[in-house]
Amino acid sequence: MSGTTPSSGTVVEVRDLTRDFRVRDGLKVRRLTAVDHMTWSIAPGEAVGYIGANGAGKSTTIKMLAGILVPSAGEVITCGLRPVKDRKRLARRIGVVFGQRSQLWWDLPVRESFGILAAIHSLSRAEERSRTDELVGTLDMGDYLGTPVRQLSLGQRMRAEVAAALLHRPELLVLDEPTIGLDVLSKQRLREFLVRERAEHGTTLLLTTHDMGDVERLCDRILVVDHGRLAYDGTLDGLARTVGAERVLIVDLAEPHGRLVVAGARHLRSEGDGLRQHLAFDPTTTTAARVLATVSEQAEVLDLTITEPDVEDVVRRIYERASTSSS
Ligand SMILES: Nc1ncnc2c1ncn2[C@@H]1O[C@H](COP(=O)(O)OP(=O)(O)OP(=O)(O)O)[C@@H](O)[C@H]1O
Secondary structure, X not given: OOOOOOXXXXXXXXXXXXXXXXXXXXXXXXXEEEEEEEEXXXXXXXXXXXXXXXXXXXXXXXXXXXXXXXXXXXXXXXXXXXOOOOHHHHHOOEEEEEOOEOOOOOOOEHHHHHHHHHHHOOOOHHHHHHHHHHHHHHOOOHHHOOOEHHHOOHHHHHHHHHHHHHOOOOOEEEEEOOOXXXXXXXXXXXXXXXXXXXXXXXXXXXXXXXXXXXXXXXOOEEEEEEOOEEEEEEOHHHHHHHOOOOEEEEEEEOOOOOOOOOOOEEEEEEEOOOOEEEEEEOXXXXXXXXXXXXXXXXXXXXXXXXXXXXXXXXXXXXXHHHHHHHO
């Protein structure tokens, strides 16, 4: 296969993808490498979280794979197409939602924006009607279809944005910070919808987010980007293992008890005369059941809770690791 032929079986393929910007630094102009020789690919049907600290290079990558920005070096193939060269054809195959930027017509009712987008995508009347009805139903937008976009709440607008991006049934949906600023209920609604959309239509998802709830609920794979480079590619569990994240077993005991000593676990703290004790353990070397069995030999356990590694903490650790190894 030649170096420019897209591999079959990928929806997005980036190879040595690089993007530089010229930025002013006082009186000088310097080169900033926002995306630095990145190589990865996404298979059909995957749901990938693209995460990283502010300024890591996420939006720049997304813009290149959507054809909005030209790479400085390397290449990107999206849905088998060259995004900048084939931008029009690509627009029929992907849907893009930028949380901060609208693709809807501000002064028009939502319904009319959908009508215009359906015309742009050359949907037939029947296709437009059936897909609009489906999206309006599942996203619960019936009450505000006649409302101008500028009068919508942020939660309502985001649902309309996602519907607009999905009207033409794209095979890839790219979401840049889809839940930013949304309240808990709106986030939950949107996530449930995306899970369903993916299950029913096999849509591939790629999303950038700072909200680890999005990653936990939506993504089966995560790519961590740090200073324009790929710092991790794998599952969330795998990431927790990579950085040695611990689980915590919290036990409520029948009687006050001194500090529990359990092989393979670390006593974190005791509360209420030792009635409640917190024990941290590494899930790759022992199990909650084993830790509990040892506790039960020492005291009567009334209740227990196991906490998963905190995702924010796991991601913070991978950034720290990446910055130590690059310094
Ligand atoms: N048009 C531009 N001109 C100059 N520098 C830019 C431009 N766009 C992005 N950058 C710089 O490139 C780097 C990566 O930016 P990018 O927006 O891709 O990061 P990000 O990971 O999406 O960040 P955030 O989470 O804050 O949105 C940053 O240092 C940013 O300042």
